[in-house]
Amino acid sequence: MIPVCPTTALPPGEAIRVDGEEPIAVFNVDGDFYAIDDTCTHQDASLADGWIDGCAVECPLHASCFDLRTGKVSGPPAKTPVRTHRVVVQDGMVYVEAGIAADGAA
């Protein structure tokens, strides 16, 4: 499990990037945490810089939207989904289990 940050450091409506070989973006949507690949499947944009709209994030560059729960993409120009990762909250800390798809994600 990769430690991300204390829950208090990631308030609702915010996102944080976890750097690594394949960076991961972690989002707080009204108290629920979601993690997906940080790099947009279209080009080189960081989805943690994106615009959170309900349960989706809009890529900061060309506005493809990815569902934070499933990783699915809603519209062009991106065509492929991003991977989701399971998030665990323990003792006030946010962790991600990189490579393990979030529950309920395809």
Next chain:
Amino acid sequence: MSPTVAVVGASLAGLSAARALRNQCYDGRIVVIGDEEHLPYDRPPLSKDFLAGTASLEDIALSSPDDADLGLEWRLGTTAVGLDHLSRSVLLRDGSEVEADGVVLATGARARRLPGGEGLDGVHALRSLDDAIALREDLAAAERLVVIGAGFIGAEVASTARKLGLDVTVVETQPVPLAGPLGPDMGAVCAELHADHGTRLLTGTGVAGLIGTDRVEAVELTDGTPLPADVVLVGIGATPNIEWLVDSGVALGNGVLTDARGATNIPGVVAVGDCAATWSTSAERHVRIEHWTNALEQPATAVATLLGSADPAPSPVPYFWSDQYGARIQFAGSRRETDVARVVEGSCADRSFLVLYERDGEPVAVLGMNQPRLFTRWRRQLRSSVAALS
């Protein structure tokens, strides 16, 4: 016979219209007519990754596997040459006709050519996939590129060509490039990217003509200077593809004239994307927008109009971007001549900044260079303030 909608134009606006029709529960026939042989593809990479050879045709295809479920009838490689507004049939170059109950005009725009440049090898414009392939092949064997026009396309091609190792000169008639969209101060800042990366930029300089017999050898400037060139890229704007509608009864101006919801003066005919001059309530005139995001978003409203909905037109915040020399430039909002630009983050010298354009103290537009996160927040803010106003 089942109802039919003809979508004339098979690029982003046309494809978005077809998707919107299905999204809005239209289950009749959809015929998509395109003058190019190719299925819809994304144009922005044509001056960037595709031109550099780092993105493939497959990478830039716009259709996704889900589109197979749309049940579209493609008529590719056929140009529409006329529209009969009484029967609403679209006439095609091959002599056939597509009879339709509704028509979406999405024929886009074409690159403006330089008079006298026709028939000279090595002279290119960049709009279509075939243009990009031809330019790419020519650049591979060239040493010197002259770009005429320092707009976004010109700047992006210059940047890609520098990356490929060419010697690049950009010629611009205006004293400051991009002053139209960005204002003179910010246009000047963005134009400094050329010098940063070893591209020569000549401003306030017109082009007198092209020199060469079969193949271009030089570009002659208005002061008589010849600029030697193996390849010339002409990036001097685009013209809407509307000539085919001249006898159709559809009202035309600088584009197909529509109301704010995409309706033309002919019932059952709507227009979207680069070919449409849409009424803007805020600007109080018809505005033709050539932005990618406009071609993506506008069709949903026009299709709703076609299908009979009367919801008010959304008031989107125009947005465009440009990637040059590794710098990411993003702009959103509607700027006027008299708006005041102010750097609110970063610095122009560092090529990383955010600039707000203000009118009477209120932000109306935002420009970012290498500031995607902050830019996105401002873009969102502009969206909600525009929504609140309307």
